[in-house]
Amino acid sequence: MADTSNAPSPRDLEQAFSLFNEASAQLANAYNDLEQQVARLSAELAVANGELRRQYEEKEALSQRLAHLLAALPGGVVVLDAQGRVAQCNPAAREMLDLDPTGRPWNEVAASRLQASRGAQEWALCGQEGGGALRWVTLSMSPLDSAGGRALLLTEITEARRLGEQLEQHRRLSSMGEMAAGLAHQLRTPLATALLYAGNLARPALADGDRVRFAERAQARLRDLERMIQDMLTFVRGAPAAQEEIDVAQLLQAVTHTIEPQMHAAGVAFRTRIAVGPSRLHGNRKALQGALINLLENALQACAGGTGAVELEVRAGGGRLRIRVQDNGPGMDAATLDRLFEPFFTTRQEGTGLGLAIVRSVAQAHGGEVEVESAPGRGALFTLAVPLADER
Numbered sequence: 001m002a003d004t005s006n007a008p009s010p011r012d013l014e015q016a017f018s019l020f021n022e023a024s025a026q027l028a029n030a031y032n033d034l035e036q037q038v039a040r041l042s043a044e045l046a047v048a049n050g051e052l053r054r055q056y057e058e059k060e061a062l063s064q065r066l067a068h069l070l071a072a073l074p075g076g077v078v079v080l081d082a083q084g085r086v087a088q089c090n091p092a093a094r095e096m097l098d099l100d101p102t103g104r105p106w107n108e109v110a111a112s113r114l115q116a117s118r119g120a121q122e123w124a125l126c127g128q129e130g131g132g133a134l135r136w137v138t139l140s141m142s143p144l145d146s147a148g149g150r151a152l153l154l155t156e157i158t159e160a161r162r163l164g165e166q167l168e169q170h171r172r173l174s175s176m177g178e179m180a181a182g183l184a185h186q187l188r189t190p191l192a193t194a195l196l197y198a199g200n201l202a203r204p205a206l207a208d209g210d211r212v213r214f215a216e217r218a219q220a221r222l223r224d225l226e227r228m229i230q231d232m233l234t235f236v237r238g239a240p241a242a243q244e245e246i247d248v249a250q251l252l253q254a255v256t257h258t259i260e261p262q263m264h265a266a267g268v269a270f271r272t273r274i275a276v277g278p279s280r281l282h283g284n285r286k287a288l289q290g291a292l293i294n295l296l297e298n299a300l301q302a303c304a305g306g307t308g309a310v311e312l313e314v315r316a317g318g319g320r321l322r323i324r325v326q327d328n329g330p331g332m333d334a335a336t337l338d339r340l341f342e343p344f345f346t347t348r349q350e351g352t353g354l355g356l357a358i359v360r361s362v363a364q365a366h367g368g369e370v371e372v373e374s375a376p377g378r379g380a381l382f383t384l385a386v387p388l389a390d391e392r
C-alpha cells in the first residue's frame with residue numbers, strides 16, 4: 001500500500017537538515033564579513049574624527065594667535081558686517097575711540113568720535129582733548145569677505161603730523177632767512193617813495209591840492225608795504241589752520257567777482273568753464289581764495305593788453321578738485337620755471353615774488369599741490385589740485 005500521508009520521509013529530512021546547515025554556514029560567513037566591515041569602517045571613522053579634531057585644534061590655535069595679534073597691534077582694527085555695523089574691534093580701537101563701538105553702526109560712531117581734516121584724509125579723535133593736544137588718525141578700509149564685511153584700520157599719526165608741521169615751519173623759516181636780503185630790497189623802494197611824499201607834505205608853502213595828492217601817494221605806498229608784510233606773514237605761518245566747510249561754487253564765485261573787473265580793465269578776455277556739481281572742500285576759505293586770485297593775477301599780468309586771454313577751468317574727479325588757470329601770455333623759459341615757487345623770486349618790477357610761494361604752501365596745507373606747464377611763447381597753465389570733502 002502506498003504511503004499517502006504528508007509526513008516527510010527521513011530522506012527529505014536529511015536533505016532539509018543539510019540545506020539548513022548550508023544556509024546557517026552562509027549566514028555565519030556573512031555575519032563575519034559584516035563584522036569585519038564594521039571594524040574597518042569604525043577604524044576609518046576614528047581616523048576621520050582624528051583629522052577633524054586636528055583641523056579644529058589648528059583653527060582654534062590660529063584664531064587665538066589672531067586674537068593675540070589684534071590685541072597687540074598698535075593700530076585700531078574695526079571689523080564691520082555687511083550692514084556697516086561694528087562686529088568686532090581690538091583694544092587699540094576702543095582706546096582711540098574712547099568707547100566700545102561693538103554692535104553700533106560705524107557711521108554713527110565716526111560721526112561722534114572723528115572729525116575730518118585735510119580734505120577728510122586725516123581725522124581728529126574727539127573726546128580726548130582733556131588729555132592734552134589733539135590726537136590724529138588716518139582711516140583705511142578693505143573688504144574682508146564676500147558677504148560684504150569690511151575691515152577698518154585706524155593708524156595714529158599724531159607724532160608724524162607734529163613732525164611734519166615742525167619741518168614745514170623750519171623749511172619756511174630757513175627760506176625766510178635766505179631771502180631776508182631780497183625782502184629788505186623789496187621794502188626799501190616803497191618805503192623810500194613814501195618817505196619822499198611825507199617829506200613833501202612837511203613843506204610849509206604847499207598848495208592844498210598838492211598836499212592831498214602827496215598824502216594819497218604816501219598812503220598808497222604804505223598800503224603796498226602793508227600788503228607785502230601781510231603776504232610774507234601768510235607765507236611764513238603757512239595757511240592758517242581754520243577748518244571750514246567750503247562750498248566750491250561759492251568759492252569760485254567770490255574769486256571771479258574779484259578778478260573779473262581787473263581783467264576787464266586790462267582788456268583781457270576772461271572765460272570760465274566750471275564743470276563741477278555741488279561739492280565741498282575742507283579748509284581755509286580765505287587762503288584758498290587768495291591762492292586762486294594769485295594765479296589769476298599772474299595770468300592777467302602775463303598777458304595784459306592786446307589779445308590777452310585767460311581761462312579758468314574747474315573739474316572734479318577721483319575725489320579731487322582741479323582748478324586750471326591758463327593764459328596766452330609769453331610763457332616761461334626753463335630757468336624761470338625752475339625758480340617759480342621760490343619765495344621772493346620775481347621778474348616783475350613791482351612784484352614781491354611771494355605770490356606762487358603762498359599758492360604752493362596753501363595747496364600743501366590742504367593736502368593738494370600746484371603744477372605748472374609752460375614754454376616760451378606758449379602761454380602758461382597752472383593747475384591747483386586739492387582733495388574734495390567726501391562722506392565718511
Ligand SMILES: Nc1ncnc2c1ncn2[C@@H]1O[C@H](COP(=O)(O)OP(=O)(O)OP(=O)(O)O)[C@@H](O)[C@H]1O
Pocket residue numbers: 294298299302327329330331332336340345346347348350351352353354355356357379380
Ligand atoms: N602766468 C604766468 N606767465 C608767465 N610768467 C609767470 C606767470 N606766473 C608767474 N610767472 C613768473 O613767476 C614769477 C613769480 O610769480 P609770483 O606770483 O610768485 O610773484 P610775482 O607775481 O612776481 O609777485 P607778487 O605775486 O608777489 O605780486 C613772476 O614774477 C613771473 O616771472
Ligand SMILES: [Mg+2]
Pocket residue numbers: 294297298351355356
Ligand atoms: Mg604774483
